[in-house]
Amino acid sequence: MSKTDPGHYFEDFRLGQVLVHATPRTVTAGDVALYTAFYGPRFSLFSSDEVARASGLPAAPVDPLIAFHIVFGKTVPDISLNAVANLGYAEGLFLAPVYPGDTLMAESEVIGLKENSNRKTGVVYVRTTGTNQRGEAVLRYVRWVMVRKRSAEAEVAEQATPKLAEAVAASDLIIPATLDFSKYDYALGGAPHAYEDYEIGEKIDHVDGMAIEEAEHAMATRLWQNTAKVHFNQFERAKDPSGRRLVYGGVVISTAKALSFNGLQNAGLILAINGGRHVSPYFAGATVFAWSEVLDKADLGGGVGALRLRLVATKDRPCDDFPGKDEAGTYNEQVILDFDYWAAVPKRG
């Protein structure tokens, strides 16, 4: 028996199959420090135990994207080692905050399989759940990836394409049980903007730009034990037309999210991921810019509001004119990310 794990090919998956992913991971203050070093986030809730305690939490939770990256990383060897492309995310819901000391595990259920007409690849849909050491689910999301077949001739078992929600309903959002923004300190948060100050349709240019080096994205991706070869194996990537290692899409998400502080200072706590698309590849060296649009708002009660936000990131292109899709639906060629999420924000009244 070969001891080396070749990953799964499209014909290896079955509808309803449950995969228990390897390598549980204890989250630590070291991860938080590295996350700060990679992206420079400034949201006060994750930066300060004192701010978190004043908000009803026992200590600063880790940025929900840390939990997302860790859980995502665990799925790579089983789901996407032979992937051609990561196609999308949906129905992502953060269910409980994660604190340093918690240990995360991940499981995925195959909820959709669709062979492509060339018979060389197929799309695999999985619903992944991350749980902590108490067995509590901390996040759940769907992603779908295009996976190679080992052989074009291989027969594929039952196929199905799941029906996925266009967005998580505001009524399904879950705020941390004890979260209380009634004493939220806007000065320490970095801006006076509350739920009431954001308008649906409002666009915000986040102004700042952030370059990412090869060492930075590689370290950021290894930290999550993500093993996708495209991020690390330069010898192999030299044969690609780009000649470059591809940057993990999660690095772009976290970079853009950190940039969004400048305009969304008090809306750091992601509650749900409605969808996301890595519009074009990002290679190290280019400067990431970002802008956001308020897509929806919801009063969650108890002084907490939610903003549904579209976060668009570009490479080497400032976002003062909010580049996105043109009227024909074609993306500006410098757009690299189109990400749709819900975030909590304090409500004044």
Added chain:
Amino acid sequence: MSKTDPGHYFEDFRLGQVLVHATPRTVTAGDVALYTAFYGPRFSLFSSDEVARASGLPAAPVDPLIAFHIVFGKTVPDISLNAVANLGYAEGLFLAPVYPGDTLMAESEVIGLKENSNRKTGVVYVRTTGTNQRGEAVLRYVRWVMVRKRSAEAEVAEQATPKLAEAVAASDLIIPATLDFSKYDYALGGAPHAYEDYEIGEKIDHVDGMAIEEAEHAMATRLWQNTAKVHFNQFERAKDPSGRRLVYGGVVISTAKALSFNGLQNAGLILAINGGRHVSPYFAGATVFAWSEVLDKADLGGGVGALRLRLVATKDRPCDDFPGKDEAGTYNEQVILDFDYWAAVPKRG
């Protein structure tokens, strides 16, 4: 109202104005590990809980420069986002040690304003205080920066140039309350040199050289949540004659300080910053060298001495001939830092 923070321009500041800076920051063992990875410091007091306990402290405090960088970083969005240049530091005093778990906040008072004759810029002087979660001040320092005006025509309110001490008086130095060097282990410290072994006027070449990569300085600067665009936005910096991101001056200070171990092995604990000048810009790739001069000495009692040290750093130039200013007062063109501080050192007798 725009949600994006444009930072303050010179005409926005008022004498006596107090700015509460955003994003309190809990310091962790993760920050300490990163600090070690960025600079390679070897001072035993910060490296080992056991050494710290043998010195009367409850655990290893973080290098005072970590507290300095965190507090400095907090001030950037409010003070120096529109700065042309960081001109100097004075009257910096470390008031209490910082330990992992402490949460730091920062406030600044505007103590000086001086418009330049071109009316396009002005110099802002602030006294910044960093405090911990118990409201105790942990450090206080003055810095002055040249800040752009939004409009040359703008009238500037009351102006004043503060009178700043040339150096912190030895009698004002504060050593950590329970610090006790009576059992100081010189072998574990790395050298037998005590207070008595240093002579005023003595110069020490620190011999070693350290190159810094783009990824390293960018991570080091993001770790402190310092947002100055010149360090990160390569797209914008490509338009500068250098074409390069500028390295945060604090990276040079920490690099030179870590190099100073070789000769100042037992003098790692900075007590005060008398002054500092970033003589010329440093860009990634060049190798940093450093030398020190003993400017003054003071017996602080209780087995603790203080050395007033001048720390000079260069780029791509060894320091065996102690390069500094020539007789006309012009710096050698490879000098990048001239830093004046007090450090504690064990006294034998």
Added chain:
Amino acid sequence: MSKTDPGHYFEDFRLGQVLVHATPRTVTAGDVALYTAFYGPRFSLFSSDEVARASGLPAAPVDPLIAFHIVFGKTVPDISLNAVANLGYAEGLFLAPVYPGDTLMAESEVIGLKENSNRKTGVVYVRTTGTNQRGEAVLRYVRWVMVRKRSAEAEVAEQATPKLAEAVAASDLIIPATLDFSKYDYALGGAPHAYEDYEIGEKIDHVDGMAIEEAEHAMATRLWQNTAKVHFNQFERAKDPSGRRLVYGGVVISTAKALSFNGLQNAGLILAINGGRHVSPYFAGATVFAWSEVLDKADLGGGVGALRLRLVATKDRPCDDFPGKDEAGTYNEQVILDFDYWAAVPKRG
């Protein structure tokens, strides 16, 4: 007296001399996070407190290589600052697990001295012991380095070449006192392979490739407070024919070890280092590949087995044909590491 430490030259060493190395180092969760970011290891025992507890340990120990790098780093200023080459390791034995919070110190005894016939250099053999804050030895190993003489004329005192074991005997291996693999979770470990599944003579291609950047190896090496100039001083290295900083051999060991997960998923816990050779220099940018050979097996009792493994790493060369030495004993020119160690692995029956 010069305050700068010049390091020891060959004629400064004496047989039987004991050197207490400076700068004890408290290991933290920050070091573990950085280790993960540098190498991307996935061995479950070091990644998860829960897995470690299920294996009878109080929490996740740090990878034994972290202890090795820290202890090795401490010896550099005293042993190898003036080294021409790091020649080999032998008789390395891990004696007790290290946990975050432990403080490591190091001492070395000179056990061999052999001047080279050119009289310009000599080989120094030291047995180094790392101890924790309770004075317990956590690892012990022999290494030998070629060290410059200050002067070719200098007389060298008593010389001797120690007799070193070809490998640590299986009966000398020490497993952590409470380690219990009876409930080992192979799914969380990443593969079903147990002691029984490995055959002596079996070769495993680890498939994956990992590029290392200058920033990554420099940070990884500074983290261990290793001060060898060849890794950091680019100004000086520019005069070398390579023009490059040399990567610390320990970076190659840790990279290859992390790659070995793919095939040795449950054999992460190094018990002993039998030998190791840095066959040729590695410079940043090249992609590291690795393969392993099972050299020996030993049932240690209590459900724990040991595999003696040869780990070979290459640069820019996949290892599907297991490159090593040819029949004449000459290494393939892309081989950079030949490392021989014992690792624990769960035994099923």
